[in-house]
Amino acid sequence: MKRHQDILDRLAKEKHLEVLDLCEILNVSAVTIRKDLKLLEQKGLLYRTHGGASLDNPYINERTVLDKEKISVEEKNGIAQLAASRIVENDSIMIASGTTVQALSKYIKAKNKLTVITSSVHVVLHLIHDSNIEILQLGGYIRHSSASVIGNYAEYILKNVSCSKFFIGVDGIDLEYGLSTTNLEEAELNKKMLDAAQKVIVLADSSKFGKKSFARICDLSQVDEIITDRGISETNRKKLEEKEIKVTIVDEK
Template structure:
């Protein structure tokens, strides 16, 4: 069928395509396109996602931080540099785990005092030599795959903490499911961090959109801002803004 050939050809060049775009181009209803996508998925030719289709599986498996560091390096550094500009003098911030927020620590150069609360061991190693930075390392069990701490001890400390901003990394961003990560205890820690911060800033490269993982962190409308790269689609940017989320593209 010509429609199917067009969809697969479009996916080969774009990696992800949306139902509404296909409807406008092919002049057919959303119901027809969804049937096409379902049939192509059953043949193993694509993966259906919320509002579209992708050549990549939307489900994420856990990867070690040493492997994740090698993915989208330039994009992550750009996002991290933009995030560093959100930090004010004499600020108190929280940095979660993940390679993008870990990159943020490389660009933090405070002129005056800065307090950093973090679950990430790598963040501590990056910041420990700066005498202007007071570090609160959260304690608990160490996750080898992420080089960060999790567990009841970690979340207990957060009961008595408040900070201005949380810089949060995620494994997946799905408009129905929300923000997610591969580890349930990590997600629970992130939820506790959300409660302790006045502003939630998510650092995520554009490959995270349309993906979901095992453990949900929160709904999209729970966050204040997403800093991402220019690979974000116009429709995803619009959807975020419609939910009241500020989108910064670097």
């Protein structure tokens, strides 16, 4: 059926599509689109999501930081380098765990003095040689798969600190579900880190859009900016900007 091929062709370009957008594009009802998506999913050609469809499985399984480091390396480095330009002189920032924010630490050059609060062991190891950077390593249990801290000790410290920016990497960004990660304790710590920051900046390559994982971090209303690569679909970009989220794309002219 031509309509089915149109859906698949658009998905190949957009990676994720909403039912309402397909209704408008193909001029058919939501009931018809949902039937189409169900049939195409049964054939193994796409995955249905809440309110839409995706070419990739929208549900994320946990992977180690070593595995993640090998994925979308060029995109992550570009995002990290751009994110580093957001740091100003005498700034006080917070950095979560994850390979994209870990890459950020490689590009940080302290302007006079910089204070960094982080849950990531790898971030500390990257920054420790710069005497202009004052580091507050959050304490607690180490989560082996992400080489980061989790638990009540870290959350207690965060009750007594504040910073200008929070740089966070995530496993999934869903327009309805929000930001998510694979570990519930890490999500809880991220919530506390988010509360201690004046501005929330998400660093995520385009493969993270339309995905959701077990542990929800926050609604998108709490996000100020998302820095990503050119693979983000125009639909996702438009909907994020409608939510008053600044979307910055690496290498965009």
